[in-house]
Amino acid sequence: MLSRTADSLYWMGRYIERAENNARILDVAHRMSLLPSLTGEHRSEWQSAITISGGEQHFAEHYGTPNETNAVYYMTLDRDNSSSIYSCLRAARENCRAIRHAVPTEVWEAVNTTWFDMRDMTQNRLLSRGAQQFYDWVKERSSLFRGVTVGTMLQDESFHFARLGTFLERGDNTARILDVKFHILLPQGEQIGGSLDYYQWTALLRSVSALRNYRRVFGSEVVPSLVATLLILVDAMPRSLHHCQGEIVAHLDALGAAYGKRHECHRLAGETHARLRFGKIEHIFNVGLHEYLTDYVERNAQLGLEIADNFLLTR
Amino acid sequence: MNKPTAFDEMSLGDGSVRSVYNQVDKWLKDTPLERMDLKRREADTIFRRLGITFSVYTEGGDPERLIPFDIIPRVFGAEEWKRLSEGAIQRVKAINAFIRDIYHDQEILRAGKVPADQVLRNEQFRPEMRGLEVPRDIYAHIVGIDMVRTGENEFYVLEDNARTPSGVAYMLENREVMMRLFPELFAGQRIAPVDTYATELLRTLSSVAPPHCQDPTIAVLTPGIYNSAFFEHAFLAEGMGVELVEGQDLFVEDSRVFMRTPAGPKRVDVLYRRLDDDFLDPLTFRPDSALGVPGLFSAYRAGNVNIANAVGSGISDDKSIYIYMPEIIRFYLGEEPILNNVPTYSCRKPDDLKYVLDHLDQLVVKEVHGSGGYGMLIGPTSTKEQRDEFAKRIKATPHVYIAQPTLALSTCPTYVAQGIAPRHVDLRPFVLSGTQVRLVPGGLTRVALPEGSLVVNSSQGGGTKDTWVLEG
Numbered sequence: 001m002l003s004r005t006a007d008s009l010y011w012m013g014r015y016i017e018r019a020e021n022n023a024r025i026l027d028v029a030h031r032m033s034l035l036p037s038l039t040g041e042h043r044s045e046w047q048s049a050i051t052i053s054g055g056e057q058h059f060a061e062h063y064g065t066p067n068e069t070n071a072v073y074y075m076t077l078d079r080d081n082s083s084s085i086y087s088c089l090r091a092a093r094e095n096c097r098a099i100r101h102a103v104p105t106e107v108w109e110a111v112n113t114t115w116f117d118m119r120d121m122t123q124n125r126l127l128s129r130g131a132q133q134f135y136d137w138v139k140e141r142s143s144l145f146r147g148v149t150v151g152t153m154l155q156d157e158s159f160h161f162a163r164l165g166t167f168l169e170r171g172d173n174t175a176r177i178l179d180v181k182f183h184i185l186l187p188q189g190e191q192i193g194g195s196l197d198y199y200q201w202t203a204l205l206r207s208v209s210a211l212r213n214y215r216r217v218f219g220s221e222v223v224p225s226l227v228a229t230l231l232i233l234v235d236a237m238p239r240s241l242h243h244c245q246g247e248i249v250a251h252l253d254a255l256g257a258a259y260g261k262r263h264e265c266h267r268l269a270g271e272t273h274a275r276l277r278f279g280k281i282e283h284i285f286n287v288g289l290h291e292y293l294t295d296y297v298e299r300n301a302q303l304g305l306e307i308a309d310n311f312l313l314t315r
Numbered sequence: 316m317n318k319p320t321a322f323d324e325m326s327l328g329d330g331s332v333r334s335v336y337n338q339v340d341k342w343l344k345d346t347p348l349e350r351m352d353l354k355r356r357e358a359d360t361i362f363r364r365l366g367i368t369f370s371v372y373t374e375g376g377d378p379e380r381l382i383p384f385d386i387i388p389r390v391f392g393a394e395e396w397k398r399l400s401e402g403a404i405q406r407v408k409a410i411n412a413f414i415r416d417i418y419h420d421q422e423i424l425r426a427g428k429v430p431a432d433q434v435l436r437n438e439q440f441r442p443e444m445r446g447l448e449v450p451r452d453i454y455a456h457i458v459g460i461d462m463v464r465t466g467e468n469e470f471y472v473l474e475d476n477a478r479t480p481s482g483v484a485y486m487l488e489n490r491e492v493m494m495r496l497f498p499e500l501f502a503g504q505r506i507a508p509v510d511t512y513a514t515e516l517l518r519t520l521s522s523v524a525p526p527h528c529q530d531p532t533i534a535v536l537t538p539g540i541y542n543s544a545f546f547e548h549a550f551l552a553e554g555m556g557v558e559l560v561e562g563q564d565l566f567v568e569d570s571r572v573f574m575r576t577p578a579g580p581k582r583v584d585v586l587y588r589r590l591d592d593d594f595l596d597p598l599t600f601r602p603d604s605a606l607g608v609p610g611l612f613s614a615y616r617a618g619n620v621n622i623a624n625a626v627g628s629g630i631s632d633d634k635s636i637y638i639y640m641p642e643i644i645r646f647y648l649g650e651e652p653i654l655n656n657v658p659t660y661s662c663r664k665p666d667d668l669k670y671v672l673d674h675l676d677q678l679v680v681k682e683v684h685g686s687g688g689y690g691m692l693i694g695p696t697s698t699k700e701q702r703d704e705f706a707k708r709i710k711a712t713p714h715v716y717i718a719q720p721t722l723a724l725s726t727c728p729t730y731v732a733q734g735i736a737p738r739h740v741d742l743r744p745f746v747l748s749g750t751q752v753r754l755v756p757g758g759l760t761r762v763a764l765p766e767g768s769l770v771v772n773s774s775q776g777g778g779t780k781d782t783w784v785l786e787g
Contacts, residue, residue: 002564002575003576098540101549101559113364312577
């Protein structure tokens with residue numbers, strides 16, 4: 001396999017996952033904006049959506065103050081935003097197009113059809129269909145992609161690179177959602193209580209498809225530290241940091257075995273995995289959740305660079 | 316002038332049908348137009364879904380267009396195909412002998428069969444190739460021969476494509492789509508399969524690996540996803556099970572070529588390149604090429620890698636050399652050409668120039684180096700203004716123009732907006748040269764969709780058809 005092929009597989013995985021994550025971020029913002037607000041407006045919901053996606057500065061320069069209309073447009077259809085759902089699906093498709101000979105037809109068809117549907121989407125159509133329905137569509141297409149990837153790809157190096165992209169992106173996203181939402185919902189030192197909080201926490205859990213999982217693991221009372229535990233430390237939770245890191249390590253190990261060589265990315269991923277595997281939520285809160293998550297996001301970014309260096313941009 | 320009546324490949328005019336079309340005729344009569352329309356739209360959906368698109372960047376709108384696919388197949392009988400393929404093979408053998416000679420002893424020039432200046436001052440002549448040995452003395456491994464039919468037994472070659480001919484993927488996908496849409500048509504008769512092409516291509520490329528190679532590593536070299544034929548490059552790489560590489564994926568060390576892989580460098584032995592000579596190696600050819608591989612030509616010179624088609628093959632398919640093809644065949648093979656050349660007027664010759672200017676309304680005028688149907692004048696369908704304009708251009712630079720009489724291209728039944736009607740077609744079969752010279756039974760049939768049009772190029776509104784060869 002070519003390094004460039006590995007690179008395209010990896011980014012195809014990342015971009016599809018990023019599109020889904022955008023849909024999830026907007027979905028939770030939308031749900032929260034439906035709840036009564038003390039000030040009567042929901043600027044913070046849309047602000048935080050932009051913050052999670054990492055587009056704060058770009059957005060401020062082009063749109064100014066976020067509201068539902070411009071935030072949704074920016075994160076879904078804006079072609080100038082390289083992380084909008086539109087741009088992600090286009091980039092995923094371009095990556096897939098470059099390597100379509102290396103993936104099963106089903107994978108290409110899933111990605112290609114998704115792009116053609118996305119390309120035909122206008123703001124009017126999106127709104128008339130209902131934004132929520134659009135987010136569901138994005139999640140469905142992403143699920144389809146995952147399904148055909150796991151169900152049809154030869155589980156060799158190509159598969160490992162595609163999956164690495166998926167889990168690196170997902171871990172990053174869960175950490176960002178958690179960081180921003182915790183900051184909004186639970187500013188330093190404040191206590192939790194009241195029904196509004198309850199809805200907001202459940203909306204957060206829903207956004208990562210974790211509400212039912214939470215109840216099954218921890219029961220019906222929503223406790224912030226347990227929400228953090230679920231999304232950071234519980235391996236069985238498919239969008240938790242622990243789970244994502246476990247997948248990353250497994251795929252890197254498989255590549256190491258296939259090539260008979262281990263690199264810095266193996267060490268770094270293993271170290272992060274061990275911290276999650278043996279971590280305790282009390283320690284994380286002692287360090288500071290924000291600090292912990294920021295550190296994770298940085299390590300994740302470093303891991304991305306190492307993977308590129310070790311496999312994707314080789315001599 | 317009299318508009319020549321075209322030979323129709325299905326109907327004989329008296330109501331009877333040429334026997335090779337019996338089954339198609341029956342199928343057309345039995346199938347209601349609505350069902351045809353439904354199937355045609357289904358075909359579009361399949362092509363779009365599979366990503367079989369063609370990029371045209373000269374106009375606005377969708378940069379990824381579908382080439383219109385006509386669902387009515389074109390049919391050849393076993394006998395007519397035999398003759399046609401023998402003619403194509405003959406031509407390719409002569410082309411390879413010609414290229415080898417041009418880069419070695421130049422006997423044909425010394426014998427005065429082809430004017431030396433036409434070759435040596437040709438842009439397609441690559442002095443870097445002088446004296447260089449290539450495996451099995453084969454230069455043009457893959458050749459697409461554009462031909463048209465004007466009668467029951469008359470075939471004319473319009474052009475040889477000995478550089479990087481494209482279109483073979485359409486031949487394969489058209490068949491695939493036809494079999495999906497109309498399986499019943501294939502059950503009733505024996506239509507020769509074409510899907511062995513990728514295997515044949517792989518065999519051909521393996522057979523011309525550098526001599527030291529036991530188990531050669533082959534790769535397809537593409538300019539990248541923005542190339543109009545990228546889909547085909549990927550398609551062929553997939554079909555052969557080899558890597559599809561861009562220049563950036565390769566590097567040269569100690570005059571050997573390597574691919575960059577996650578496991579480390581991997582040696583490459585044969586490159587099926589879909590990149591013009593000019594862009595192959597910035598150290599030898601165009602220095603501004605970002606698509607090529609620095610040092611590739613040195614590796615080629617050292618015999619450490621083979622390139623298909625060979626650098627400098629373009630000398631054989633240049634329109635100014637085309638005129639001499641019958642001579643070239645006689646010179647190297649001692650045989651009479653099986654396929655006709657179209658009589659060609661070369662505007663660099665004063666007599667020819669005068670004739671061309673006097674008969675512009677009857678001729679097709681082309682640029683010697685042009686391709687894709689751009690920069691040409693179709694006399695019979697042109698306006699006076701267009702002819703005057705073209706006459707000025709010809710007078711200004713006569714040496715870049717050739718002219719040919721308009722041939723009455725054969726027609727085939729085609730599904731168009733008004734129903735089923737005859738439309739003009741051409742044919743591009745693909746000839747492979749390795750240990751043997753051969754072609755799969757089929758080719759790319761292009762069809763000019765507007766009524767009366769003779770321009771089949773996909774960039775000018777042409778479509779394609781599945782091409783059947785019936786087994787005898």
